[in-house]
Amino acid sequence: GENVEQHPSTLSVQEGDSAVIKCTYSDSASNYFPWYKQELGKRPQLIIDIRSNVGEKKDQRIAVTLNKTAKHFSLHITETQPEDSAVYFCAASINTGTASKLTFGTGTRLQVTL
């Protein structure tokens, strides 16, 4: 089955700096890659996603890049703010209709310091 690795496990940046989180996946058939933000004790919230027919996607301060050949994708957060502090999870899935399911990375704890 699919295996998703995520690095780093913790990341501390100063407010205003950029943060980059990287994930690799094992199954070349995976075609959907969402990123979730989870605050302590709360539900994961989708912040951005990308499909395999696209190499990059941006939404304000958040961007995701995908390299299908290398089977890795990255989350980029620019101009970080204290409210960006949370745990971020990448995930990958093969969209086969009702049978598709997400495989999550191990998470990155982002701390944005003042």
Added chain:
Amino acid sequence: GAVVSQHPSRVICKSGTSVKIECRSLDFQATTMFWYRQFPKQSLMLMATSNEGSKATYEQGVEKDKFLINHASLTLSTLTVTSAHPEDSSFYICSARATGPETQYFGPGTRLLVL
């Protein structure tokens, strides 16, 4: 849109009892619902996938007789933890997905503590 609710948010029970957790999609029809378990400072681990009107598909290592899943309608799935033990204490989160789109929307989670 795409709101998923979960009830209860927190439950404490005695060892040996059963606990039922409800997951509802409030503003869309969820063809597929997923149940995850998350231990402190760990990732989300998929327990099972349920499609409306059919039996759930359990991940390897998850006991289907212990974690009973029912997906009787397009807006409701339930997870029953039977004969709960302290090691079942965890954060249980459901997610729901409509037909077609891959996006999963998560419920707020249920924190289960088994004494």
